[in-house]
Amino acid sequence: MPRPALPLLFAISSLHRAAGQILRRWWGPLGLLAAAGCAQKDYFQPDARLPATTAGGAPARYTAGRQYDRPGGLHRVFFGKHYRRTWAAPVAAPAFDAATAASGGALRLGKLGGGFNSTSLGLVAADGRPYVLRTVDKDPSRALPGWLKNSPVAWYLRDNVSATHPYAALVVPPLARAAGVPHTTPRLFYARPDAPALAGDSLVKLRGQLVWLEEKFSGDARPTDVVPAATDLMSSEAFYKHLFADPRHRPDAAALLRARLLDAWLGDWDRHAGQWTWAQVPAPGAPAGRFRYQPVPKDRDMVFYRAADGVFPWLFTRRIFLRKWNTFRPAYHDIGGLLQQGHYLDEHGLIGLTAGQFQAAAAAMQRQLTDAAIDSALHRLPPAAYALEGPYLAGALRQRRTDLPRVAAVLYRRLSRRPTVGGTAQAERFVVRRYADSTAVAVYAPALGPDSLLLARTFFRHETKVITLEGLEGADVFEVSEIGPRATQGPRVAIYGNPGARPPAPARGLRYFTEPRRSAHAYTRPAEE
Template sequence: MARAVHALRWRLGLLGLLATGGCVRPHYFQADAHLPVRAAEASEQAARYTAGRQYARHGGLYEVFFGQHHRRTWAAAVAAPVFDLATAAPGGALRPGKLGGGFNSTSLGLKAADDRPYVLRTVDKDPRRSVPHWLRNTVFANYLRDNVSATHPYAALAVPPLARAVGVPHTHPRLYYVRPEDPALAGDSLAKLRGQLVWLEEKFSGDARPADAVPGATALLSSPAFYKHLLADPHHRPDPAALLRARLLDAWLGDWDRHAGQWTWAQVPAPGAAPGRFRYQPVPKDRDMVFYRAADGVVPWLLTRRFAERKWNTFRPAFHDPLGLLQQGHYLDEHGLVGLTAGQFRAAAAAMQRQLTDAVIDSALHLLPPAAYALEGPGLAAALRQRRAALPGVAAALYRKLSRRPTVGGTAGAERFVVRRYADSTTVAVYAGALGADSLLLARTFFKRETKVITLEGLEGADVFEVIAGGPRAARGPRLAIYGNPGARPPAPGPGVTYATAPRRSAHAYSRPAEE
């Protein structure tokens, strides 16, 4: 009898959830982050704010179906200074600029008196803007809005010391409260900022001071600008070691939203090279998905399976799908990490394990607001320690993924691709004559046990492709798929080698623009 009553209660609860979520709620968000203080407490208690107390208004049954997420942290009372354009930035009074933001957040560009650019972003999001118009007034929009509670509202505060420990560039986000009546932010266009908790952080874009992001940097580029340089000129190369550190940090933090639009690239003169050659270090932006927790309810668990939104990877003590977690940054990995060996992947993971000490983890998490730390700090620390132990396995999985079907690309200039094939391996070396004596762009050995197909893309220029067989069984190694332009010199025909002059049209074409 008790079991039947329990089952009936679940069915009625689910029907109630669906019935009440049939259309989008017009007043979904909290009107003001400020929590009123009773007059008797006014002299004893500082102002308190919540990032989004609307996420904690549901009962236990709702959380069974849609997840507990970080709801209690969103509703926890925290302290924050009031935002003031005159004093918020160390470089002098801020001047409001252009209103922006992606599909989720609202942001305002700012510039300090010393011309350093900043951005003011809301902590809370509204993903309703990212869905088609015909879905915006449906239960689906309600779900997407509610799913913002899967993000941790204050995780960005813990990232800087963790990134600094492993040598990854970072911003310095600071939490503020914007007064509803702030005269400096008046006007209908800024309504979504007023009365909200916001982040103020440096805007690492083309008009920023490059050295503020990376010491020694001479310029900052967006991803489209960087990849344009990368495909056009061999003098511009990624820094693979720096990119690998950044990507392993992404995985460790559970930050799955690392598409090309989430990065700026710092141009640094290549050490020991002739003037005019540059390496580009990645500068991560927008750490909104750190500690993301989605798959703790029936509906989000189903939505985050491999056949659905695999990228919505839940942060937990054990990595359950590291390749799904990293898939948003596959374009970066394919272009920037192809030259690294398995040993270099292992060494990078081992170095991070040494650098991310218990003391570093604990001090970083204590930067969370006290109420947020009390709710989740010890659990997050334990999870980060367990994930730290698993970093070599994550590095190995990423290496295997990138080594299975690698693409080695050239530039718009003339390159020489030299391939030496052996029974158990294939070595690829790429030389760019435009660089002079030190013309080697990339050299890597791919092993038969790891690699099925090696794709070479010469892009433009009078490229030369040489394929050299190192013995009678050389064709048993990885197959070669070579793409050259009509003006290139093709390789001699041979078994296991295909050559085409038509450019690749697939999603993994080396020259395909990065998606932001």
């Protein structure tokens, strides 16, 4: 767990202890029980299947996590109502059968995985297509160091899973399709405790659970019809290595912008680099060997996230703590926090787009995400879950759709304030024209021949404070000129070259460094996954 998060964990623990003292003092035995909830050894439900309530062939019903609905009203005041009732709602699901679950033939077991939350199992169909099976319920306390695993912090993180909507992933595919964003298509199953394919001690955390089965889009997967023109799929780590090494590999900025606006609209704040696969597509109209990379979002666990509906979660999600835990509601309340986790992708993929292109993308998405599309997608929720949340979510999505242009404007302004324009390991030519009210930047890659323009963007004085150029490696050339009076009063320019680069002539408001940028904001700093 990142060190900056530890003070917050101590704060959570202290607040929980303080709440316990108040409850014990003023609410007697009932308060003591509420405060002691963290001491439960067996926190999770033993089996997702509900006992039969009617005789004679009634279909089986399951709950994603009925333990989240146990606490009473006082607990919900302090720790949030969240989606507790939805986690405990009875739903139907087919039993997982490795022989028939995938269209590509019987699934054979692969590697057991999962990060600090869910348990996942890699699978491969008979036709070679990879899949992943992962639990709907989570245990984020796995991210804690050992000395905190039995603490109030662990209890709080487990309880806070109820802030996620257990079935939101079912809603995403048709909405993503309407917006022109590639997507996975998860399907809900019940993993029987006696499933032959899931025998063995290592798979005990999968058995008796509601699970998602979805095609795996990662670096070891083959291209599929999710991006029909794709010639390869790769992880963010592999994609950025290509991006930094060779100008023939460029991001598809328009596709990334659509995906990021969809993230914001759905309230999906957890969009760090590890949540994406990149589809390599031949660049249209360009010579062979030049590619554009389209983003394929995955892992939609945080869609419709609802945290700030209790006293403590409201405090924890303020800007000074966990601002990124952004609560889904009809009105966007902190767009900066909502976009925070995806800043690395935005800075590397969207910097060449203008304000007009941001607004055009938002307007197009408003037209594509119709009322009919929203209603149809929400009816993919299990009926019991739709009855609890469907009408509210529909109203919230409609209102958030109206405000998409403001989301686009905030994202554009955030990226324009201190933009970084990066080159590659090969030689590039950076041409900078400074005017009184703006600065125009163009980047050329001579190795690509006549059609070598990689980026052209004008940064305006009222939007941009500092423009940073990072040449990386190669014999880069930096040409900076001032045009007209007061040209040096526009945005400042910082250039990071290398010993083999050709620097510009000195000028006011211009700084040149011969060593690569080493700070946390360096263009080539690896993405955190």
